[in-house]
Amino acid sequence: MDSTVERRTELSQFLRSRRARLRPDDVGLVSYGTRRVPGLRREELAQLAGVSVEYYVRLEQGRNPHVSDVVLESVGRALRLDPAEQDHLRNLARPDRARPTARSRALPRTGAVRPGLRRLIDAQPGPAYLCGPRTEVVAWNARAAAVFGDFARLPDEQRNFAYLVFLDAAYRELFADSLRDKAEATVGFLRVSVGRHPDDPSLASLIGTLAMKSEEFGTLWARQDVHDKGPGRYTLKHPVVGPLALDFEILHLPDAEQVLVGYLPAPGTPAEENLALLASWTG
Structure with a gap:
């Protein structure tokens, strides 16, 4: 590509x-x-x-x-x-006038996370992470690592939600009951980024890799659907503690084109107890 x-x-x-x-x-x-x-x-x-x-x-x-x-x-x-x-x-x-902070230009590489933002992520009671416009995982707290896996152990090109959703078997199994929703949301978010930054080579390379390696991604990409990140609920199948029904909220950070995603247990589900159990093991 x-x-x-x-x-x-x-x-x-x-x-x-x-x-x-x-x-x-x-x-x-x-x-x-x-x-x-x-x-x-x-x-x-x-x-x-x-x-x-x-x-x-x-x-x-x-x-x-x-x-x-x-x-x-x-x-x-x-x-x-x-x-x-x-x-x-x-x-x-009209890429030259559509959005004052998003021209037809390459996105900057992900830099250091501001200390205050780092503290905000760590202070969240549930899993929380910072996601960039290429769906790259920028920062996360201990509970996010306990639920979604240790992002620190992944190579840079795989520390990316689009890569994980379509190409990582363990991650796909984690989202087994919500995989279709997660896949559609991920593709829709990538569409938003492509519209803002068609000249970004890393973004184009990611899309090319996914299109070559995942038939599911190719099918969803061809639909041309557009979705910015918004709140919702996913039901996860955690390999250790079992089902986790988690509600999530989104905080957009327009200055960096990043989103902060925070998860909380869905009311009336065992997720709160299961998350507490995970937290006791991860510290």
Whole structure:
């Protein structure tokens, strides 16, 4: 794979995938003629967005770098994009103006963690870790290591949640009951990062490695789904203490494009007792 992600190709594939998931009757249009592919035709989407077919074709092909925010918002409404998808469209269509802190440039390498942030992670009552925009694990506390494994023992290229989710058998077994959700969330988060940083060679290399080694990743990547990290719940199958139902919350750190993820036992489950047991063994 090339050391960068081709923005024009990404934009084209994203818009085509969003058209494909809508049918004419979903948006109040009458279907006509034989459809060779699912979803809306380009001319139907152009009609809904209030632009000419020629203009929309140029946009979808990445040949309109000066497209306005008004048009992008109209196209987003026509495609029924959610906020994360709309932001992704803007990043792809206008990388120079989409986000003041995220241009078409390579991401900086992960640096040292601020002492205050390090203390915050260590002070969390449950597992907590800091995740970078390439899904790299930047920092973690002892309970995170007890639950998810000792990240310190992993080579740098494997200390990465996308790598672990798709290529590490033990990690996949840990997420056995929530693996599909975790895989989809991971791919969606990588999509967000690619939209912001298509020129980052490390990010492109990670995606290329996953695409070559994991058929599951390739299938999910082709869907073009976009998800920023948000709160939720995973049910883990820990090899020592058994089931762990954990709720998690996300704190975004925009200055570093990192997220702090903290887990707590789900109410009414044995997870609290099991976590306490793990903590007693790890200190």
